Amino acid sequence: MSIEVDMQALGEKIEFHSAFIDDIYSELEKVIVGQKYMIDRLLIGLLADGHVLLEGVPGLAKTLTVSSLAQVIDTKFQRIQFTPDLLPADLIGTLIYNQKESEFNVKKGPIFANIVLADEINRSPAKVQSALLEAMQEKQVTISESTFPLDKPFLVLATQNPVEQEGTYTLPEAQVDRFMLKLKIGYPTETEELEIMRRMARTGDKPQLSPVTNAKKILAAREVINDIYVDEKVEKYIIDLIFATRYPENFNLSDLKELIEFGASPRASINLNLAARAHAFMEHRAYVTPDDVRTIAMDVLRHRIIPTFEAEAEEITSEDIIEKILMTVQVP
Incomplete structure (x- = not known):
């Protein structure tokens, strides 16, 4: 209660x-x-x-x-x-x-x-x-x-x-x-x-x-955003998305292993969490949903995933990789 x-x-x-x-x-x-x-x-x-x-x-x-x-x-x-x-x-x-x-x-x-x-x-x-x-x-x-x-x-x-x-x-x-x-x-x-x-x-x-x-008021809003509720399942979803960029084979994405030179850094998980909270705040909500994470994921990750030369040769961009990860990683 x-x-x-x-x-x-x-x-x-x-x-x-x-x-x-x-x-x-x-x-x-x-x-x-x-x-x-x-x-x-x-x-x-x-x-x-x-x-x-x-x-x-x-x-x-x-x-x-x-x-x-x-x-x-x-x-x-x-x-x-x-x-x-x-x-x-x-x-x-x-x-x-x-x-x-x-x-x-x-x-x-x-x-x-x-x-x-x-x-x-x-x-x-x-x-x-x-x-x-x-x-x-x-x-x-x-x-x-x-x-x-x-x-x-x-x-x-x-x-x-x-x-x-x-x-x-x-x-x-x-x-x-x-x-x-x-x-x-x-x-x-x-x-x-x-x-x-x-x-x-x-x-x-x-x-x-x-x-x-x-x-x-902006600074006051930032303080309130810190209080927005993020369920453990949503936190785990954020971590899964980030780890799928580093170890794709663990998420049924073995075909991406040869396409990713470097995955997302720990800054990515921090920023994805913060940005998802801010997105929920803009929707006047007190909690973060997986949709908040998915909405903002491309903008948080597109510059943090470095494709290999092989990916570039096949004209596969970091955005293509992120889209595949978002489609494959299980949503809570």
């Missing part, structure tokens, strides 16, 4: 704390047409304290969506265009000599924001990428001998252009693993594109967005 009462109390708590989710969607609809998948996953990253890697051709409203999200949650937004000549100091900041006072002053870089859009992250050299990824992992930045904590919430949304590879620096697997989710953004539908054209093919002022929540 006490468990039922606790679940009821938790359900009411989640209903109260998740009310702003619907407000965010309705406010963003003033500017963004479609792209519900992208907005969903950005909110999951924000609520689960995880960073997001976006891959898609130019012109799919990635920057507009991210900057609009920052507006509606009333947080500081910075867009950083990554280029081959970018230096770590351009990102994190540096020391400036003050002649008048004969001392060095810290000039903080654009990384000191709540939502940071790292545009075309693979265009910058390894030193800049590692400076960003260190900030993502440690939630702090060191300039000279001083360490500065980054504001909460702190969310990095990095974009990659999948088409143009000339003059780019591929992100190493260990660094890509720092991103909770990797999204593949597709083209809008015919109906959505018609609506986009009608709205945007005009000069003059665009609709103004109003804040519907704030950083304090």
Whole structure:
């Protein structure tokens, strides 16, 4: 009886704390047409304290969506265009000599924001990428001998252009693993594109967005998400999915053994659990279902499974492997 009462109390708590989710969607609809998948996953990253890697051709409203999200949650937004000549100091900041006072002053870089859009992250050299990824992992930045904590919430949304590879620096697997989710953004539908054209093919002022929540409510929501109930069977399902990427032969998937070079790391199980909780929270639910796990699994795993040369030769992608695992591993 006490468990039922606790679940009821938790359900009411989640209903109260998740009310702003619907407000965010309705406010963003003033500017963004479609792209519900992208907005969903950005909110999951924000609520689960995880960073997001976006891959898609130019012109799919990635920057507009991210900057609009920052507006509606009333947080500081910075867009950083990554280029081959970018230096770590351009990102994190540096020391400036003050002649008048004969001392060095810290000039903080654009990384000191709540939502940071790292545009075309693979265009910058390894030193800049590692400076960003260190900030993502440690939630702090060191300039000279001083360490500065980054504001909460702190969310990095990095974009990659999948088409143009000339003059780019591929992100190493260990660094890509720092991103909770990797999204593949597709083209809008015919109906959505018609609506986009009608709205945007005009000069003059665009609709103004109003804040519907704030950083304090986001941080409170994160605390509530920690309380969301995950049944042991669902936890075991998450572990089974991760272990199927490492030891496929134990899950009647022997044909995948030669196709997977490296399976998902322990970060994958942590992130899959967190993202599933955030997904349940967005659905105003106090418990995680296997469907929450399945909905988010592709985005958590697609950048964490490294196919072998044999798989690449047969044009089998990590997504094909994940789909087969999801179809085969028993759902509780």
